Amino acid sequence: MTDDLEARLAGATRTQPLDLERLRSTIARRAADAGLLDVAYATHDSPLGPLTVIVTPRGLLRLSYPGEPVEAQLDDVAARISPRVLAAPERTDDVRRQLDEYFGGVRQAFDLPVDWRLVRGFAGGVLRATARIPFGAVTTYREIATRAGSPNAYRAAGNALGSNPVPIVVPCHRVLHAGGGLGGYTGGLDRKRYLLRLEGVLDP
Amino acid sequence: MHLPPFDTLIDAHAAELHRFLTGFVGPTEAEDCLQETFMSALRAYPRLRHGENLRAWLYTIAQRKATDAARRAARRPTRQLDGIEPAAPAPDDPPDAGLWMLVRRLPAKQRAAVTYRFVLDLAYAEIGARMSTSEEAARQNVSAALRRLRREVSGDR
Numbered sequence: 165m166t167d168d169l170e171a172r173l174a175g176a177t178r179t180q181p182l183d184l185e186r187l188r189s190t191i192a193r194r195a196a197d198a199g200l201l202d203v204a205y206a207t208h209d210s211p212l213g214p215l216t217v218i219v220t221p222r223g224l225l226r227l228s229y230p231g232e233p234v235e236a237q238l239d240d241v242a243a244r245i246s247p248r249v250l251a252a253p254e255r256t257d258d259v260r261r262q263l264d265e266y267f268g269g270v271r272q273a274f275d276l277p278v279d280w281r282l283v284r285g286f287a288g289g290v291l292r293a294t295a296r297i298p299f300g301a302v303t304t305y306r307e308i309a310t311r312a313g314s315p316n317a318y319r320a321a322g323n324a325l326g327s328n329p330v331p332i333v334v335p336c337h338r339v340l341h342a343g344g345g346l347g348g349y350t351g352g353l354d355r356k357r358y359l360l361r362l363e364g365v366l367d368p
Numbered sequence: 369m370h371l372p373p374f375d376t377l378i379d380a381h382a383a384e385l386h387r388f389l390t391g392f393v394g395p396t397e398a399e400d401c402l403q404e405t406f407m408s409a410l411r412a413y414p415r416l417r418h419g420e421n422l423r424a425w426l427y428t429i430a431q432r433k434a435t436d437a438a439r440r441a442a443r444r445p446t447r448q449l450d451g452i453e454p455a456a457p458a459p460d461d462p463p464d465a466g467l468w469m470l471v472r473r474l475p476a477k478q479r480a481a482v483t484y485r486f487v488l489d490l491a492y493a494e495i496g497a498r499m500s501t502s503e504e505a506a507r508q509n510v511s512a513a514l515r516r517l518r519r520e521v522s523g524d525r
Contacts, residue, residue, distance in 0.1 A: 169518055169521065170486065170514070173467065173471070173485075173487075173517075174486045174489070182382060182383050182386040182399075184378070184379070184383065187399075187406075191403065191410070194403070194407055195407070195410055198411075200410050200411060202414075238373040239372065239373065241373070242370065242372060242373040242374075243370045243371075246414055247370075247371035247372065247373060247374055247414055248410060248414060249373035249374050249375060250373075250374055
């Protein structure tokens with residue numbers, strides 16, 4: 165008798181599966197409507213592999229290549245910007261559309277606000293100067309350091325570019341060694357070559 | 369320990385919270401309550417000082433939402449059931465929906481204790497912890513609820 169009632173209670177709610185994906189997108193939509201979506205992210209396929217796109221109401225915060233674990237990035241953003249972090253692909257639509265256009269050869273300049281809060285000090289000057297290098301042009305580490313106000317800080321400029329939180333959109337791939345070498349790249353040199361070919365700097 | 373990205377909370381706890389709420393308020397209200405729980409949590413989240421015991425914190429919110437929903441349901445005029453043929457159970461009705469209707473009429477503490485015990489299969493010490501009461505009080509809430517349910521179930525026959 166006893167066991168029967170308890171067994172019935174225990175079996176009673178096993179059959180209502182939760183649609184987790186739907187719940188996640190409903191929460192994200194309601195959060196955005198209520199102004200509570202501080203950080204939205206999505207993954208986006210590109211010719212260079214799946215990119216992680218992280219945006220805030222101020223603009224694009226992070227764009228990253230596969231190989232940087234998404235969880236670690238989101239953890240970092242939760243600690244430094246806000247823990248209100250939700251997957252919300254539609255919030256990143258503008259970024260993803262412009263990336264598609266760029267990779268498809270129909271866009272040369274990105275028209276996207278950047279949220280610079282992950283960038284500090286000299287690196288900010290370096291990346292802002294880098295953002296002004298036009299499509300198809302290249303410059304050197306020393307030149308970009310000069311434009312950022314410290315001609316001799318070209319190593320620091322290199323470090324700043326290496327930790328660029330928004331590659332492609334802030335085109336650090338357009339910065340090369342003075343001697344003609346490619347230098348380094350956050351996403352690896354193959355990706356840097358791909359982008360420079362796309363822009364007609366390197367031969368196909 | 370800093371606060372993890374909010375959506376890891378959804379991934380980690382939504383399914384279990386949903387089962388808890390299904391037991392507490394029934395399948396129809398459970399999803400609403402679950403949404404409201406996460407919306408309230410999201411609103412308050414950045415003000416938490418640390419990321420410990422996030423699950424207990426979510427359950428406190430869920431229990432409040434479920435109690436509110438149950439109170440609203442109790443205020444709604446009950447439908448006149450006399451003389452109406454009982455409908456065939458809908459295909460998505462959980463098994464033993466009738467028994468859970470009785471659970472939902474239990475006093476809030478008993479209902480919460482029964483839900484933790486039989487839906488989430490928690491030990492009494494854990495139930496006590498989640499309800500901010502002792503293990504013994506949790507055990508008493510469950511046995512009082514079972515006594516009452518047995519009485520009502522046999523009264524039905």
